[in-house]
Amino acid sequence: MNNLVSSRAVGGACLLCRRGAAVSARVTQQRPHPPPLTRLSSRLLSSRQGGTMNVFDRNMKRRQKKWASSLQEHNKYDYLRDEVGSRVADRIYDIARTFPLALDVGCGKSHIAEHLSKEVVERLFLTDISDGLLRQKKESEMPTHCVMADEEFLPFRENTFDLVVSSLSMHWINDLPGALRQIHQVLKPDGVFIGAMVGGETLYELRCSLQLAELEREGGFSPHISPYTAVTDLGNLLGQAGFNMLTVDVDEIQVHYPGMLDVMCDLQGMGESNCVWNRKSLLHRDTILAAAAVYKEMYGNEDGSVPATFEILYMIGWKPHESQVKPAKRGSATASFADLSKISQSEASIKTDNP
Amino acid sequence: MSGPNVWTRSRERMRRFPDLLAQCSTEAAxxxxxxxxxxxGKQELKKDLCAKEFEGLKACFVSAAKRGMK
Known part of the structure; x- marks a missing residue:
């Protein structure tokens, strides 16, 4: 859904108007039964110029994250973030550099920094929309600074960071092209962005079971799983934001749960509940029962557990700089592609072919 | 977190859900x-297409819940 509509740079003034609009939207939401038309218009008002790109209720997401961070055993829902955080850290280690100043966008409880050493990142800024999560940040070697900020509006000056990372938070951003552009802005030239977000076919089991069950029980369905970015769009998104030397890859993580209810409980514990604007406010008991039965029948394993698939999209992009390797000029080739088949021959014979 | 209220009570009830569902595995299947x-197949999914099967599942689920209360 985060499609490739070009976005505008967001200035400070817009941040203010957005704040105000978001508050007014919340007030309308709290009315017991708002007529559909007013609700729609308030939704459009609360967005910036591009009304089409306001899919998620960011205020709701903040509340969900706050709720999740207030749970007594909040740590037991961290397994997915810890795993993906370590994989993002892995990708940082792949770059043979020391980054003096780094930024983690949507850090949660800082799941990347705990896997990093201070030889790689010397100072780290952490941002998240929920202060509850920031307060519970995990220990890390390097000094960190917490900033409570919306990922959609980064409060940093241009050309500030040598490295920007993000793990499992960008799938809730309304204006993904704009957010990537801002990340590009705060990066220094030759800085790198390494991100991970869920996308593609994530949670298709839950999506299908709920749809089938709602269709059979209620005669129609509403979105319970949010729309995701397709991996094929990611390259274009990064390219449009100005990054070059892109790397995009997909990882599939399958988690096995005792049942559908456990999948849903854990998602809630991660603060990953649905926050699409047009979500349905409740799921009927009959539908839950029906969906649980369908989930088990359709996807269940032999041992009685059910799988939930998370497709993690990793992206790496560099802010352009003169020192970076450029593609060679057109017509500068010294060998022909037609000779590719001869490459397997010994080096000596190739040399005689192309003196 | 606040004390027991309607949300924590319904949450508590939902906690029993997997157990109860497991007792009705044949009906669920x-x-x-x-x-x-x-x-x-060619059959399109419509509302109440499987109403009979669902009634069976729900009846089993409700009786399992009642048994658990005693």
Missing amino acids: AYGKCVVATTT
Whole structure:
């Protein structure tokens, strides 16, 4: 859904108007039964110029994250973030550099920094929309600074960071092209962005079971799983934001749960509940029962557990700089592609072919 | 977190859900098969297509819940 509509740079003034609009939207939401038309218009008002790109209720997401961070055993829902955080850290280690100043966008409880050493990142800024999560940040070697900020509006000056990372938070951003552009802005030239977000076919089991069950029980369905970015769009998104030397890859993580209810409980514990604007406010008991039965029948394993698939999209992009390797000029080739088949021959014979 | 209220009570009830569902595995499988069959065959999934199977599942679920209360 985060499609490739070009976005505008967001200035400070817009941040203010957005704040105000978001508050007014919340007030309308709290009315017991708002007529559909007013609700729609308030939704459009609360967005910036591009009304089409306001899919998620960011205020709701903040509340969900706050709720999740207030749970007594909040740590037991961290397994997915810890795993993906370590994989993002892995990708940082792949770059043979020391980054003096780094930024983690949507850090949660800082799941990347705990896997990093201070030889790689010397100072780290952490941002998240929920202060509850920031307060519970995990220990890390390097000094960190917490900033409570919306990922959609980064409060940093241009050309500030040598490295920007993000793990499992960008799938809730309304204006993904704009957010990537801002990340590009705060990066220094030759800085790198390494991100991970869920996308593609994530949670298709839950999506299908709920749809089938709602269709059979209620005669129609509403979105319970949010729309995701397709991996094929990611390259274009990064390219449009100005990054070059892109790397995009997909990882599939399958988690096995005792049942559908456990999948849903854990998602809630991660603060990953649905926050699409047009979500349905409740799921009927009959539908839950029906969906649980369908989930088990359709996807269940032999041992009685059910799988939930998370497709993690990793992206790496560099802010352009003169020192970076450029593609060679057109017509500068010294060998022909037609000779590719001869490459397997010994080096000596190739040399005689192309003196 | 606040003390017990309607949310924590319903949450508590939902905690028993997997147990109760496990007691009705045959009924759940029958209902599941009925719904899943529509994803492969020509039959289109409509409201109450598997009403009979669902009634069976729900009756079993409710009685299992009652048994648990005693």
